Amino acid sequence: MWVTALGPYVGIAALAYWTYTLPSGWKLLTVFALSYLAVGFGVTIGYHRMLAHKSFETYPWVEAIFYVLGCMAMQGPPIRWTATHRRHHERSDQDGDPHSPHLAGNGVKGVILGLWHAHTGWLLSPDKERTDRSVKDLIRNPMIRFVDKYYWLWLVLSVVVPFGLGLAIGHTLSFGLICVFWAVIVRISLMHHATWSVNSICHFFGYQSFRSDDHSRNNPVVAIISLGEGWHNNHHAFPTSARHGLRWWEPDVSWFVIWTLKTVGLAWDVRLPSASAMQQKAAGGSTGGAGSPAV
Ligand SMILES: [Zn+2]
Numbered sequence: 001m002w003v004t005a006l007g008p009y010v011g012i013a014a015l016a017y018w019t020y021t022l023p024s025g026w027k028l029l030t031v032f033a034l035s036y037l038a039v040g041f042g043v044t045i046g047y048h049r050m051l052a053h054k055s056f057e058t059y060p061w062v063e064a065i066f067y068v069l070g071c072m073a074m075q076g077p078p079i080r081w082t083a084t085h086r087r088h089h090e091r092s093d094q095d096g097d098p099h100s101p102h103l104a105g106n107g108v109k110g111v112i113l114g115l116w117h118a119h120t121g122w123l124l125s126p127d128k129e130r131t132d133r134s135v136k137d138l139i140r141n142p143m144i145r146f147v148d149k150y151y152w153l154w155l156v157l158s159v160v161v162p163f164g165l166g167l168a169i170g171h172t173l174s175f176g177l178i179c180v181f182w183a184v185i186v187r188i189s190l191m192h193h194a195t196w197s198v199n200s201i202c203h204f205f206g207y208q209s210f211r212s213d214d215h216s217r218n219n220p221v222v223a224i225i226s227l228g229e230g231w232h233n234n235h236h237a238f239p240t241s242a243r244h245g246l247r248w249w250e251p252d253v254s255w256f257v258i259w260t261l262k263t264v265g266l267a268w269d270v271r272l273p274s275a276s277a278m279q280q281k282a283a284g285g286s287t288g289g290a291g292s293p294a295v
């Protein structure tokens, strides 16, 4: 599993080194890094912590920027993404969870099939569930409906913007196309892989800090590539928390962005678990009930 999970990163590192040796190659890599961060925060902050879990409040124009960036990740329109994710929390690792790695039987075969299903396979089977039941709050919001309806437009922009940047930087068509290769194709591949790793690896490998009624785990490697989402046991224990890396040694760059927004007055009502709530749910603790996965 680790070979599968980390293999693409080794390949991309080699490709990045080759690109670096090209004239203005570092500029290409800078555009790639910025697009990975911007679009990644669109998913981790916009889709996940704002839309799915309402973990803080902000101005509608700030919301709209994050949602449009999230669309550019090509993980589906925001309302459907949120419906699937809320269902994951409602039924985590139980029947009805759209992407649990624990529902494919026992033994080595069950583990392999389960991890495959959680990582990618679930996307290949049609989803029979109605999507509007758990997302009525989003459907009521005209701005969210607008972003959702024009999902295709944000995807077109996600290609046009890096192509334009490439043309402006390199002054040639081929430089524009290489820019699209890095800032669209490589970025989407790596980001999909990071998001899917949260579904698969973070319900299988890692440590549990809190009781959460499921198999969610904190995984430092996935936390780094997924911009903080890999602290997944913390997240299942406290789903509405804007901060997923809850200990000082658990880096969470998405939380750092939210903290910065709060510091400059662009975010408020930021939800965090209290010290006593964390103590009650601590794995191995003797007080308090097991955490119920809630949205
Ligand atoms: Zn999960």
Ligand SMILES: [Zn+2]
Pocket: 048, 052, 053, 085, 089, 235, 239
């Ligand atoms: Zn979540």
